Amino acid sequence: DSGVTQTPKHLITATGQRVTLRCSPRSGDLSVYWYQQSLDQGLQFLIQYYNGEERAKGNILERFSAQQFPDLHSELNLSSLELGDSALYFCASSVVDRGPLFFGPGTRLTVT
Amino acid sequence: GQQVMQIPQYQHVQEGEDFTTYCNSSTTLSNIQWYKQRPGGHPVFLIQLVKSGEVKKQKRLTFQFGEAKKNSSLHITATQTTDVGTYFCAGQAGTYKYIFGTGTRLKVLA
Numbered sequence: 714d715s716g717v718t719q720t721p722k723h724l725i726t727a728t729g730q731r732v733t734l735r736c737s738p739r740s741g742d743l744s745v746y747w748y749q750q751s752l753d754q755g756l757q758f759l760i761q762y763y764n765g766e767e768r769a770k771g772n773i774l775e776r777f778s779a780q781q782f783p784d785l786h787s788e789l790n791l792s793s794l795e796l797g798d799s800a801l802y803f804c805a806s807s808v809v810d811r812g813p814l815f816f817g818p819g820t821r822l823t824v825t
Numbered sequence: 826g827q828q829v830m831q832i833p834q835y836q837h838v839q840e841g842e843d844f845t846t847y848c849n850s851s852t853t854l855s856n857i858q859w860y861k862q863r864p865g866g867h868p869v870f871l872i873q874l875v876k877s878g879e880v881k882k883q884k885r886l887t888f889q890f891g892e893a894k895k896n897s898s899l900h901i902t903a904t905q906t907t908d909v910g911t912y913f914c915a916g917q918a919g920t921y922k923y924i925f926g927t928g929t930r931l932k933v934l935a
Contacts, residue, residue: 715867746923756868756913756925769922803867810921811856813870 716740717817719804725823731792734820738785738806744768745787746814747779750801762787763810794824827852829916831926839934844901846929848914855917857890857897862928863910871899904933 716739726732738745747759758771762781773779776794781787791798801821805814828851838844848857856875860868872881874890874897881888887900897914914926 715869744921748925755927756915758922758924761922763921771922771924805868811917813858813873814860814868814915814923815870816867818867 715815715817717804717806717815719802719817719820721820722818723821723823725825726794727825728794728796730794730824731790732794732822734789734791734802734804734822736787736789736804736806736817738787738804739815742806742808742815743785744807744810745781745785746805746807747787747789748803748805750803750819752800756803759789768810791822796824798822799824827916827918827924829914829924829926831912831914831929833929834927835930835932837932837934838904840906841903844904844908844931846899846912846914846931848897848899848916848926850895850916850918850924852895852918854894855919857894857917858915858923859888859897859899860913860915860925861910862913866910868913901931904931906933906935909933 718737720735743764746761748756759773761769779789801819803819805816858873859871862868879890885902889898911928911930913928915923
């Protein structure tokens, strides 16, 4: 158990819908990262927050957005969902910007 | 943009054989990390390398960071069935984000 929690574990929704994925970092960690992992693929970096501020952006689609709240939990919003958005979405946290990333168990999103 | 490639993509070995995966970055890295992801699991941090030419060992695992800080390797001696999984490197190149390599999936045959 890494100490990072993600909800929900599984999500099944239809194309065109909007969903919100939630992440609570480890106690004391200020940095939150979001990654997308499609079936048997690598980890694609989406976005990073540090203490509420956006730090870095990857190839995140305009249909996707995220934020980190004052209590440091983070949410990833995915809208106008397409079949290709089906993937495992991981959240990771770290104490500062450099150092080990601790991953949550992931949210498996299936778009039908 | 920054890219991190790993080879091989897949590796099947007999239990007891050695295994090596290589990681190459298109840009100079400030540090590199290695992670292991078991089937159905999440990536788990193994180690971080920071210095040019650095070598670190964890039991049967040996990690190396290249002199130019653009490549790295992970070597496992005498593989065991518990080593099964996908090994990822992740490089940080001055900015905050960690870019993960394409991963090497290791299968160990008993």
